[in-house]
Amino acid sequence: MTDAAVADRVHVRAPGKINLFFEVGDVQDDGYHDVASAYQAVSLYEDMWATPADDFTIRVSGTVDVSGVPADDRNLALRAARMLAQRAGYEGGVHLEIVKHVPVAGGMGGGSADAAAALVACDLLWGTDLGMQELQRLAARLGADVPFALMGGTAIGTGRGDQLSQALAKGRFDWVLLTSEDEGLSTPEVYSHLDRMRADRAPDIAPPRRTPAVEPGVLQALRAGDAAALSVRVRNDLQPAALSLRPALREALELGERSGALAGLVSGSGPTLAFLAEGPEAALELQVTLAAAGYPALHVHGPVAGARAL
Incomplete structure (x- = not known):
């Protein structure tokens, strides 16, 4: 070298x-x-x-x-x-x-x-x-x-x-992302808060009594390219902790779900919200609705390639 x-x-x-x-x-x-x-x-x-x-x-x-x-x-x-x-x-x-x-x-x-x-x-x-x-x-x-x-x-x-x-993953999945203009959330803080919530024995967020695994229905929906089937399987165990730390996200999440999203969830440790849409047109309509309500919304799709030279 x-x-x-x-x-x-x-x-x-x-x-x-x-x-x-x-x-x-x-x-x-x-x-x-x-x-x-x-x-x-x-x-x-x-x-x-x-x-x-x-x-x-x-x-x-x-x-x-x-x-x-x-x-x-x-x-x-x-x-x-x-x-x-x-x-x-x-x-x-x-x-x-x-x-x-x-x-x-x-x-x-x-x-x-x-x-x-x-x-x-x-x-x-x-x-x-x-x-x-x-x-x-x-x-x-x-x-x-x-x-x-x-x-x-x-x-x-x-x-x-x-x-x-x-x-x-067959075909294309359309998502509307609602980004936060406030300060981001610390991933370690969200995990720590989840641990505290679980220690308080919140029954709906108890950890699995097995090695964590992705549900088969998620993989089936991805293979079929079926956004509707995927929408009933999406889940994020960090979501309760993120919503507890940033309560204002709950209102935005509910608005997106009322406004035509197939499903909505916190992305990773948050605070970005991801809404799954039926297709490109539905995603555009949802983006416009959220933007009109004052939320910074972006329409994206996946899956796309990883890091690559241009």
Whole structure:
């Protein structure tokens, strides 16, 4: 490996995700939870440009509020770049330019998408050619959602959510996302709040007495491309905790469900809400209704490809 970069500039795009099914097991001795998730990558993207540099630097802008995104080694994308350089024995650096469109701390894996984009971009920029299997291994060290941002499409995640297997999803699923203009929700805080709620013995949110698993009906609906069938199976065990921490979300969730959505749920740890629509026209009508009520709504579809160079 030499310090000479293979390319002068690389542009990579990586998608945000929704968890259309998310089952959370009981807290383990190490403080983590086993989960079972059905991920779907959707057409809301992070854009990254990587250029050669002597050091590792980053600049973040976007169409969403990025004031809380760190521009130092706390940034997951910069950590991904350093990890790849160390693994490949590359002695140079990189400047990462990120334009974010996925809400920050919105439960859609925007930071994980940035990390996945950095792995793909630096691998191409430096000509390290590690291959997808090794990039996936590095991604798993960065966080549970990073391997899926690399993979894209639709997948089932187990363990910490990073043990992935691709799931067949026929056709297209249309979603309306209601993003929050308020401060995002901390994923660790939502999990901790769920644990407290469960400890208070709320019967409707008790953890499963088995290893978490995605319900077969979810997989059947995805394989059939049947949005109506999927709508009765979507679920997020983190939703009660997210709604408890952000009560205003409940009103928006109920509005979307009254306004034609097949189903609505909190995306990941929130506060983004995801509404499943019957098709593109129904999604557009729902988007207009929510926007008229003062909510920032976006129409996206899935599944889409994972992190890739443009």
